[in-house]
Amino acid sequence: MNGMVTTRITELTGVRYPIVQTGMGWVSGPELTAATANAGGLGILASGTLTRDEMLAGIRAVKERTDAPFGVNLVGTAPDIAERAKILIAEKVPVASFALAPKQEVFGLLKDAGVVIIPSIGARRHAEKVAAWGADAVLVQGSEGGGHTGTVPTTLLLSQVVDAVDIPVIAAGGFHDGRGLVAALAYGADAIAMGTRFLLTSDSTVAPQVKQVYLDAGVDGTVVTDLIDGVPQRVLRTPMVERLTEQGRGPRAVLRSLRSAAALRKEVGSSWFDLVRQGLAMRGQRDLTWGQLLMAANTPMMIRTGMVEGKVELGSLASGQVAGLIDELPSCAQLIDRIMAEAERTLGRLGELG
Numbered sequence: 001m002n003g004m005v006t007t008r009i010t011e012l013t014g015v016r017y018p019i020v021q022t023g024m025g026w027v028s029g030p031e032l033t034a035a036t037a038n039a040g041g042l043g044i045l046a047s048g049t050l051t052r053d054e055m056l057a058g059i060r061a062v063k064e065r066t067d068a069p070f071g072v073n074l075v076g077t078a079p080d081i082a083e084r085a086k087i088l089i090a091e092k093v094p095v096a097s098f099a100l101a102p103k104q105e106v107f108g109l110l111k112d113a114g115v116v117i118i119p120s121i122g123a124r125r126h127a128e129k130v131a132a133w134g135a136d137a138v139l140v141q142g143s144e145g146g147g148h149t150g151t152v153p154t155t156l157l158l159s160q161v162v163d164a165v166d167i168p169v170i171a172a173g174g175f176h177d178g179r180g181l182v183a184a185l186a187y188g189a190d191a192i193a194m195g196t197r198f199l200l201t202s203d204s205t206v207a208p209q210v211k212q213v214y215l216d217a218g219v220d221g222t223v224v225t226d227l228i229d230g231v232p233q234r235v236l237r238t239p240m241v242e243r244l245t246e247q248g249r250g251p252r253a254v255l256r257s258l259r260s261a262a263a264l265r266k267e268v269g270s271s272w273f274d275l276v277r278q279g280l281a282m283r284g285q286r287d288l289t290w291g292q293l294l295m296a297a298n299t300p301m302m303i304r305t306g307m308v309e310g311k312v313e314l315g316s317l318a319s320g321q322v323a324g325l326i327d328e329l330p331s332c333a334q335l336i337d338r339i340m341a342e343a344e345r346t347l348g349r350l351g352e353l354g
Contacts, residue, residue, distance in 0.1 A: 071116075
């Protein structure tokens with residue numbers, strides 16, 4: 001498998017290998033995105049925590065580092081999503097991925113410009129909805145994945161979705177090696193996506209002391225909790241997460257959420273009106289209660305505290321369960337080469353069984 005591997009995803013995006021690096025806030029910057037693209041995978045630049053000017057600068061920084069195809073992850077409920085989509089079009093970014101699906105008009109805007117649209121989904125009905133809207137592919141994350149996640153394991157959710165839609169499917173949640181890639185292809189997926197595995201590479205700009213916390217985690221070192229922002233997400237068992245679990249909900253949670261919302265507003269250059277409008281859109285898509293909506297600003301700021309500032313004891317670290325299987329930091333090129341070589345060996349072994 002040292003040459004190009006052809007699946008519907010490689011044909012759709014123009015990458016060499018069916019491996020996607022997910023758009024992780026505060027993690028997937030120009031360096032990691034370009035390193036993945038240069039290694040033959042699909043690198044995704046995270047933009048949800050960036051202003052439009054910062055997003056534009058990030059896109060251009062990726063283009064300075066690679067000529068290979070890459071994508072940008074957008075928050076579909078952002079108040080300025082149409083303006084952000086127009087930046088992708090103007091900069092000729094090949095792929096737009098979405099953490100939350102935007103309005104159908106934004107799909108049309110991007111499709112008319114030839115941009116490949118890949119929303120992330122966590123349920124079969126969501127896959128069917130975005131496929132009907134014209135999505136070119138979907139990224140399916142099972143419960144093993146890090147960050148916001150559902151309760152259905154990847155294997156079961158993947159089986160549901162590949163049977164429900166005709167567009168290419170990218171499998172996420174629990175993948176880290178060539179055996180997993182072959183398994184995903186056998187289930188009917190066209191590629192795998194990895195977040196935690198790419199975070200734990202030498203090309204990732206996450207601080208060394210933070211990476212060490214991930215490397216030290218066992219397979220039971222993560223927990224799914226809704227005490228951070230009201231929506232279930234998988235994170236490492238950091239001191240802050242343990243304290244939240246002990247404290248539960250109450251006045252402290254409300255105050256923490258308000259402080260986080262204020263900090264996020266300043267960080268991304270939004271007004272309070274914009275944050276409320278985005279929150280209402282999230283409430284509609286995720287069926288959030290008002291209490292959950294109030295907490296929703298916690299995640300980006302707590303991740304920044306832990307991931308960017310390195311204050312692990314005060315922040316949260318989104319992580320897939322796969323962190324418990326990772327013990328070293330290869331480059332993106334080494335990682336992808338290793339995955340493809342192992343996939344080739346696995347296919348050879350299966351061929352012998354036949």
